Amino acid sequence: xxxxxxxxxxxxxxxxxRALEALLVPLMALVLAAGAFSLFLVFLEKSPxxxxxxxxxxxxxxxxxxxxxxxxxxxLLLTALCVALPAHLGLVVIGGxxxxxxxxxxxxxxxxxxxxxxxxxxxxxxxxxxxxAGAAWxxxxxxxxxxRGINETISSLLLAYVALALFxxxxxxxxxxxxSLNKPSTAPIGDANMIGTLPGTEVHPGLxxxxxxxxxxxxxxxxxxxxxxxxxxxxxxRAAQLQGLPVARLIVIACALGGACAGLxxxxxxxxxxxxxxxxxxxxxxxxGILIAFLARHNPLAIMPMALLVGGITAxxxxxxxxxxxxxxxxxxxxxxxxxxxLTSETFYGRMRWFQPxxxx
Amino acid sequence: xxxxxxxxxxxxxGSLRVSTPFLFVSIGECLTEKAGRINLxxxxxxxxxxxxxxxxSYETGSPWLGLLAxxxxxxxxxxxxxxxxxxxxxxxxxxxxxIMLGGTGxxxxxxxxxxxxxxxLLPTIPLGFWSDVSQVRSALDVSPxxxxxxxxxxxxxxxxxxxxxxxxxxxxxxSADAAKAMGLPIERIRLLSTVIxxxxxxxxGAFLSLCYPASWNEGLSSGQGLVAxxxxxxxxxxxxxxxxxxxxxxAAGALGPSLQTIGISKGYYLFYAAPxxxxxxxxxxxxxxxxxxxxxxxxLSLVR
Numbered sequence: 001x002x003x004x005x006x007x008x009x010x011x012x013x014x015x016x017x018r019a020l021e022a023l024l025v026p027l028m029a030l031v032l033a034a035g036a037f038s039l040f041l042v043f044l045e046k047s048p049x050x051x052x053x054x055x056x057x058x059x060x061x062x063x064x065x066x067x068x069x070x071x072x073x074x075x076l077l078l079t080a081l082c083v084a085l086p087a088h089l090g091l092v093v094i095g096g097x098x099x100x101x102x103x104x105x106x107x108x109x110x111x112x113x114x115x116x117x118x119x120x121x122x123x124x125x126x127x128x129x130x131x132x133a134g135a136a137w138x139x140x141x142x143x144x145x146x147x148r149g150i151n152e153t154i155s156s157l158l159l160a161y162v163a164l165a166l167f168x169x170x171x172x173x174x175x176x177x178x179x180s181l182n183k184p185s186t187a188p189i190g191d192a193n194m195i196g197t198l199p200g201t202e203v204h205p206g207l208x209x210x211x212x213x214x215x216x217x218x219x220x221x222x223x224x225x226x227x228x229x230x231x232x233x234x235x236x237x238r239a240a241q242l243q244g245l246p247v248a249r250l251i252v253i254a255c256a257l258g259g260a261c262a263g264l265x266x267x268x269x270x271x272x273x274x275x276x277x278x279x280x281x282x283x284x285x286x287x288x289g290i291l292i293a294f295l296a297r298h299n300p301l302a303i304m305p306m307a308l309l310v311g312g313i314t315a316x317x318x319x320x321x322x323x324x325x326x327x328x329x330x331x332x333x334x335x336x337x338x339x340x341x342x343l344t345s346e347t348f349y350g351r352m353r354w355f356q357p358x359x360x361x
Numbered sequence: 362x363x364x365x366x367x368x369x370x371x372x373x374x375g376s377l378r379v380s381t382p383f384l385f386v387s388i389g390e391c392l393t394e395k396a397g398r399i400n401l402x403x404x405x406x407x408x409x410x411x412x413x414x415x416x417x418s419y420e421t422g423s424p425w426l427g428l429l430a431x432x433x434x435x436x437x438x439x440x441x442x443x444x445x446x447x448x449x450x451x452x453x454x455x456x457x458x459x460i461m462l463g464g465t466g467x468x469x470x471x472x473x474x475x476x477x478x479x480x481x482l483l484p485t486i487p488l489g490f491w492s493d494v495s496q497v498r499s500a501l502d503v504s505p506x507x508x509x510x511x512x513x514x515x516x517x518x519x520x521x522x523x524x525x526x527x528x529x530x531x532x533x534x535x536s537a538d539a540a541k542a543m544g545l546p547i548e549r550i551r552l553l554s555t556v557i558x559x560x561x562x563x564x565x566g567a568f569l570s571l572c573y574p575a576s577w578n579e580g581l582s583s584g585q586g587l588v589a590x591x592x593x594x595x596x597x598x599x600x601x602x603x604x605x606x607x608x609x610x611x612a613a614g615a616l617g618p619s620l621q622t623i624g625i626s627k628g629y630y631l632f633y634a635a636p637x638x639x640x641x642x643x644x645x646x647x648x649x650x651x652x653x654x655x656x657x658x659x660x661l662s663l664v665r
Contacts, residue, residue: 092454150644153401153454154591158637161584165634172630291462294455329469336463340441343456347448 029345058316073311077210078265079289095156097286098163099134103263106133108277134263142255146248185278204272374500375615382565386589389561396554397534397660401457404586405464406435410566415577419480435563443555534658
């Protein structure tokens with residue numbers, strides 16, 4: 001077999017059309033979700049126009065509100081990565097919240113004996129502790145899946161509940177700062193050890209970490225052999241096993257890396273916002289991360305705009321609630337509708353002929 | 362009463378109460394999974410059911426009407442899940458999470474005004490009439506829903522084993538190819554199983570708000586709907602085992618509060634984690650990797 005002539009590629013615009021499909025389908029889903037939510041508001045005799053105007057104002061309308069949005073998007077970038085990376089292996093990990101609280105707790109706990117040391121050392125130790133705690137927690141769920149065949153969705157969620165119980169036990173027990181009266185928390189890590197803000201803004205450096213992580217994970221997934229092995233495993237696990245890929249190890253590593261991100265999100269919240277570990281850490285970042293990862297179809301670069309969108313909707317929640325006199329769960333309803341609509345839109349990929357590769361005429 | 366029997370009675374009372382929502386959700390999930398589909402959205406159906414039951418009971422004065430409404434609300438969520446999962450390329454696990462988020466969101470949204478007022482509750486059956494000890498009496502005030510749940514589990518087991526409908530559900534769950542060859546309406550059977558299962562989860566929610574803990578607030582559910590999915594795996598997709606599993610989990614959940622009755626409150630939060638740890642340990646012990654489980658529907662994307 002020497003030279004079997006391949007047919008000339010005539011369908012030059014197919015890659016472009018495929019990209020367009022990947023953009024248009026979720027966009028339509030978002031528009032439909034917004035439409036359905038508008039109907040919901042009309043049904044309640046509220047004005048959808050007012051609602052979306054308020055969301056815009058509260059999320060992106062001014063430099064101040066935009067910074068608020070960025071601040072909220074920062075942990076979401078990292079918790080979304082916790083879902084997105086294992087998803088490339090075909091895993092649905094939904095326990096990121098557990099890694100967030102344990103990461104924050106580990107960071108705050110490690111800082112306490114080091115309080116006299118130079119801030120750089122304390123911060124590095126905190127970061128390392130948070131990352132390790134998160135990686136261990138989600139990595140354990142991955143290990144259970146790989147070695148014991150236990151569904152990772154359920155185990156990661158159970159582990160999240162266990163993590164929350166552990167967190168509450170430690171924060172209200174052994175590590176409780178006696179000075180924290182109304183709101184049990186660990187002892188403060190000290191102002192010197194806080195990581196401050198990005199120059200020229202009120203936004204903490206967690207945003208930079210999140211963006212760097214998104215780019216790094218994009219390279220990891222789409223441009224390295226590790227990422228390729230992951231995607232092969234996600235596409236067809238039997239094929240991956242037949243190729244001799246170390247499927248179990250890939251699963252554990254991917255889950256641990258995802259957990260490391262979520263743990264980092266927790267420790268950044270401690271080092272940049274709260275200054276100690278308290279119940280505010282369990283703010284649902286892990287759960288919003290699931291939504292964002294699915295919105296972005298697990299592409300780390302697409303996670304950035306989606307985190308901005310969800311962060312913006314959350315940031316504007318207070319304003320919307322006050323002005324329109326609606327419960328705070330309004331944001332939850334909107335998020336639920338977006339989630340439903342985006343997932344349903346999955347069925348349209350490859351269904352519309354115009355986007356498909358054309359036969360050479 | 363000495364300390365041991367105080368704890369024992371409290372544990373009994375607690376497990377009878379705590380297990381009931383587990384029982385309903387796990388029977389519902391068992392039916393759905395037998396048809397080859399997973400519904401994590403049962404958590405949403407549970408929370409929505411709790412809210413609807415409480416609100417309906419408050420507005421109409423009839424808790425039984427609340428129960429019915431909760432079932433319908435749960436079934437409606439199940440219908441969305443079942444219909445969307447019938448489309449091609451939809452991941453039922455992810456969809457379940459979306460349904461869970463949406464269901465809780467809607468429940469919190471409409472449930473705001475009902476956090477404060479107190480609604481009429483479902484009656485209980487005083488099975489402790491023979492005892493003079495007040496703790497025993499209150500412990501044996503069992504909700505009729507508990508017996509309804511047991512009855513449903515028995516009925517479902519009988520249906521699976523002895524009826525044409527049960528066989529159809531099992532075929533659809535075990536092999537879509539076989540079902541297709543027999544001309545069974547696969548999607549319709551799965552949709553119906555999801556709707557009924559989700560409706561049962563709604564009843565579980567009604568138990569939470571109208572029997573025990575008998576109030577409506579946003580922290581009412583602590584993931585019972587999701588734990589129930591794990592519980593079905595543990596119960597090997599057998600409705601009868603669901604009863605034992607639910608009772609076991611109820612007891613684990615009641616452990617912390619029971620010890621509190623004699624003043625042991627140290628590590629309260631750790632006891633709170635008991636049912637979750639128990640679930641994990643049970644799954645680790647009972648699931649064997651690389652081998653499909655006895656009783657597991659072949660079409661299930663849960664343990665592969």
